[in-house]
Structures are given as C-alpha cells and as structure tokens.
Amino acid sequence: MKHVLVVDDDPSIRDVVQSYLQTQNFQVSAVSDGNGMARVLADNVVDLIILDLKLTNEDGLDLVRDLGSRSDVPIILVTGHRTEETDRVVGLELGADDYMTKPFGLRELLARVRAVLRRSDAAELRSRKDKTRFRYRFADWELNIHTRKLTSPAGNTVPLTAGEFNLLTAFLRSPQQILSREQLLDASRIHDEEVFDRSVDIQILRLRRKLEHNPREPQLIKTERGAGYVFAATVDRS
Secondary structure (H helix, E strand, O other), X not given: OOEEEEEOOOHXXXXXXXXXXXXXXXXXXXXXXXXXXXXXXXXXXXXXEEEEOEOOOOEHHHHHHHHHHHOOOOEEEEEOOOOOHHHHHHHHHOOOOEEXXXXXXXXXXXXXXXXXXHHHHHHHHHHHHOOOOOEEEEOOEEEEXXXXXXXXOOOOEEOOOHHHHHHHHHHHHOOOOEEOHHHHHHHOOOOOHHXXXXXXXXXXXXXXXXXXXXXXXXXXXXXXXXXXXXXXOOOEEO
C-alpha cells in the first residue's frame, strides 16, 4: 500500500483528500504545516507528497527546496490561483513532479497521483539496473548516479537540481540519439502543457551553462530543430 502525505492548512481539503485516497487503497497521512510534514517523514516511509504552496505561515517553495536537498520523494504541488505560474515553474525546477490548481476534481487528483507513482517506480527500477554501472564519463566530466555528484574536468563538484540531474542522466543513457521534448519531459519528471515545455528548455539552458565552455555554441547538448536535443559526446559507463 502506497503512503501519501497531504500537507494543506485547509482542514476541509485535508479531510476530503485523505478520505478519498483511503477509499482507493492508499495509506494517507494529513498535516497542516511543515513541522507536521517533518514528523511524518521522520517516522514513516512516504511514497508521495501532495503539498499546498500557499500555507498560512510558510512558503511552500521553501518546503520543496528543503525536501529536494534531502529526499527523492515525489511531490505534487497544489496552488490556489491559475495566475501563480511563476511559483509553479519554480517549484517544478526545484524538483516537484506535477501540480494541480484549486478547485480540483478528486478523480483527476487520483489519476495524477497514480501517474507520478508509476514514473517514480520506473525511475527506481532504472536505478536498480544501474547498480553495476553507476558512473558516466564524458568529455573529462563524471556523473556518479549513486551520490548524484557531478565532477568537472578540473575536479570541482558542480551542484545539480533534481530536474537537471534527471535530465542529464537521460542524455547520458542515450548519447548521440535525438531525444524529443516529450521524452525529456518524462525523464525530468515534468510533464504536460506549455509551461512545462518551457521548463525543459530552461533546464537545458542551465545545464549548458554548467557543462559547456561556451553555452551559446554548445558542443555537448545540441539542438536538433523540430526534433529535440542530442547529447553529442561519447559516454563511457563503469
């Protein structure tokens, strides 16, 4: 039974979501703030977090940022206004997996929960398959999958967000192959609609700034117009 943690300061929403997901065979914990979330995470294995971005006394983005630095638990963001595009994009770039806008239907919520969990399970399976090959080397760079550590040719550690890490891993698994935006959206655990499409382009731009000698003339991550992107370097696995 998958364990879902709901973080929302509206008790009526917490109760409705908790009751509905329980009828769908999920274990559900529901809390009102970051402290409650931390307590549940400390004492339980959580498979998915549904997090309201606009908590009364806390910034949900700060909670997403903190979670991304110490956990790989998938996150679905909940926003109260359709105009909060900036917060949604920032949350996704910090590592969240999906978002919903209030008011939302419970059946749609269930579909998104199941979709995010499927992608999470698939990513975990890929990670297990990579246990014997967890280092990627390219153009004097090295990415360690287990430690999520990217090392530059000069020996410096280059920090990556969760989305950047997933995107780079997707490229390294399929070097010298054209990957469509749809494939990259799925690989970076971001999907759906034009907002997310722009997010992939933003993450690729940021990856280029970290990897390329001249990001304006990329030699590693190249654009294939009308098709997607290709990782042009030779990749060694060990």
